[in-house]
Amino acid sequence: MIPLEIRSILEEMRAERIRGASYLARRGAKAYLLLSELREGEELEDALREMKREIPAVNRTMASLYNLARFIPVTGDPGVVRSKAEEFIRLSDEARKEIGNIGSELIDENEVVITHSFSSAVLEIFRAARKKGKHFRIILTESAPDYEGIALARELDSLGVPFEVITDAQLGLFAKRATLALVGADSVTRDGAAVNKAGTYPLALACHDTGVPFYVAAESFKLHPELSSDEVEIVERPYARQGYRVRNFLFDVTPWRYIRGIITEFGVLVPPKEI
């Protein structure tokens, strides 16, 4: 049985509205750390077996949760669980930092970068570019109905990076004012499609139509080794407006052909035709 303390972390993960796949994977890893303090032996093994189902079930679209559950072995030894969970967190920290480093090289002086929703990998790229002394400007969506964009606006304010917030419906209008598009991903499918906040796919189309290079930033643990783009099940959350139910699927799927490259900690993956 999964202890109550861990159940409540899983509950909290399911309820998370603003932060994405990287945050949730890290939160999941911390749940494993806590579990290694609470259980040992057969009880730990039982709990770990349950976690293998429960962690990916928090959000089946997120490869990071799938890969986290695969990363932690089923064992009765709390020390092994602790060290693997710590390793996951460390690798994830290093990956994000390296993505910042690699991705910031794509940002030239006076670049105008358009993004959608909140991605911690994309934010790391902005942070790294700022540290390198580059000057650039961001166009970002408010990202209704949870307004992750406003959370990003606050971060950019504190970094001192100038930005404009737009409504989601203006993605097409503003794509042509940008010189680069950078988004995160909750998962990358095995056929190279990016699963990310709904609105990403129309942004990619508008960038394609106007010749703006479109990049996805994703740590390698977001690459899903099994899932293909036509198998993606998209989570929906309840949402209503003026008494009417409004459909609220969180993600959409951007096919490989609209993606110039996927920025990972190992380098930029480019579509097969360009290799």
Place this chain on the structure above:
Amino acid sequence: MIPLEIRSILEEMRAERIRGASYLARRGAKAYLLLSELREGEELEDALREMKREIPAVNRTMASLYNLARFIPVTGDPGVVRSKAEEFIRLSDEARKEIGNIGSELIDENEVVITHSFSSAVLEIFRAARKKGKHFRIILTESAPDYEGIALARELDSLGVPFEVITDAQLGLFAKRATLALVGADSVTRDGAAVNKAGTYPLALACHDTGVPFYVAAESFKLHPELSSDEVEIVERPYARQGYRVRNFLFDVTPWRYIRGIITEFGVLVPPKEI
């Protein structure tokens, strides 16, 4: 001088949030009717000269206002103004009805129609299709930040047409679930681009990408004889979210190449390559 009563109608037109170009043109025509009761002779001529500037200035993107101002001659005879304004309203009523008739022929049994924002011409098509006894379903956007979509949902409720409301960012996700796209237009430029609520262009791109035919419904008085798509000046309205200014340009421009046809009262205009 434009009389105060007319000024306040112009003010009200500028403040209108939900209803589009057809409504505003009709409201403008009614302003001319009222003017014909209030002024005559030289005073009427002066006021009409001012109206020629003021009516298009309510919203420079709307060809209907431009065409209305051209339709009413500068004259001192109130009878002429009255009869021309009445003719404009009658032609506009007939045009909308005929668009309903022509457009509803595009809706097949069990069609799934995706639309964006609120268009009275599109609503007329739905009404006509319903009258013809057709069964079909609508996917519509809430259309932030003024939520014209909810106004459309209410109309569909009273027509008994089933529908789903989605957030604007899900346009790409839902385009592939539709079999037909129908939107209105505030203007059609002389090079055949549709100026319509921001979000229309990404919808057209998503329809193009997934093979869903994309049609625009627009009375002929929405065709702008002079404006070309690169000259369109897009009106912006103030909008803020959680203390941050959010850009709020009302329209975007969908190029001819993504439009399967423009439904007018004279028939369906198709792109030159298809003629």
